[in-house]
Amino acid sequence: MSGIKQLLIIGFCSILQLSFGQIKVGKIVYERKTNLEKEFKDVIDSDFLDYIKKNKIKKDEFELYFNDTLSIFKPVFSDLADEMSWATNTNTTLHSLASNQYTIVLNMWGQELILEDTLSAKVWQITDSKRVISNYECRKAIWQKNDTTRIYAWYSTEILANAGPEGFCGLPGTILGLATEDGGVIYFAKSVELITPSEQDFIVEKKRKKVFAYQQLYDQLMEDYGNEKWGKQMILELFEWL
Numbered sequence: 001m002s003g004i005k006q007l008l009i010i011g012f013c014s015i016l017q018l019s020f021g022q023i024k025v026g027k028i029v030y031e032r033k034t035n036l037e038k039e040f041k042d043v044i045d046s047d048f049l050d051y052i053k054k055n056k057i058k059k060d061e062f063e064l065y066f067n068d069t070l071s072i073f074k075p076v077f078s079d080l081a082d083e084m085s086w087a088t089n090t091n092t093t094l095h096s097l098a099s100n101q102y103t104i105v106l107n108m109w110g111q112e113l114i115l116e117d118t119l120s121a122k123v124w125q126i127t128d129s130k131r132v133i134s135n136y137e138c139r140k141a142i143w144q145k146n147d148t149t150r151i152y153a154w155y156s157t158e159i160l161a162n163a164g165p166e167g168f169c170g171l172p173g174t175i176l177g178l179a180t181e182d183g184g185v186i187y188f189a190k191s192v193e194l195i196t197p198s199e200q201d202f203i204v205e206k207k208r209k210k211v212f213a214y215q216q217l218y219d220q221l222m223e224d225y226g227n228e229k230w231g232k233q234m235i236l237e238l239f240e241w242l
Contacts, residue, residue, distance in 0.1 A: 023192075023194060024067065026195055027063060027064065028159075028191070030064065030165055036055065038182055062090075063076055067197055069097055070094070070095065070202050071095045071163035073091075089107055092204055095167050101119070102115075102116070102167050103115070106238070108234075113208070114211045114212065115214060115217050116213065122168075124142065125143075126139060126141045127139070133188055133189050134188075134191060138177060140153070149181075151241075152178070153179075158173070166178070166241045
């Protein structure tokens with residue numbers, strides 16, 4: 001068999017593999033849009049509200065690397081100055097797909113906090129609603145966390161990793177879109193690259209050695225900042241995704 005025929009066969013097999021939803025490794029770039037007016041509506045005064053309205057939508061970029069055992073979701077930082085960097089969290093989440101263990105490096109008000117625990121199971125309601133995100137057909141699912149918090153996700157079964165933004169998972173495919181019910185925070189995939197991540201891509205950089213479990217961190221933050229209205233609100237918004 002000639003070299004050209006071999007290349008044609010390999011290429012054809014690769015196309016067939018992708019068409020049957022066999023994407024197991026890759027990189028996804030997400031854009032997060034945060035409506036600061038909605039996020040801070042309960043804790044800001046009129047002067048600050050006027051300032052927020054001038055900078056209403058804050059955009060952040062993240063990337064998700066995944067293979068059949070690991071996923072990591074981390075921020076992409078720009079060299080440009082960001083005067084609103086304090087207004088949103090830019091966390092890194094490493095998720096072991098096999099053990100369901102995760103490590104999150106939280107960037108909260110310029111302070112690094114490390115959280116390690118087991119991911120809690122989320123009960124998803126899968127709907128018939130569909131949309132296309134980054135050229136992949138996605139199905140909508142809903143997670144009712146509690147009486148006041150509902151999260152929407154759009155996942156693609158063409159990408160097999162049990163992964164998504166902020167460590168969200170538990171659906172039969174990769175989450176390419178994620179949003180709060182009021183649209184205050186929205187993640188959408190901008191691109192999907194079919195590459196094999198390196199070991200370096202899955203390294204989590206930690207500056208601190210102290211590690212918290214989920215409930216331990218929540219209790220500590222509530223003790224430190226829970227008496228302040230703005231502090232309690234920020235903590236609730238942080239744990240909205242956990």
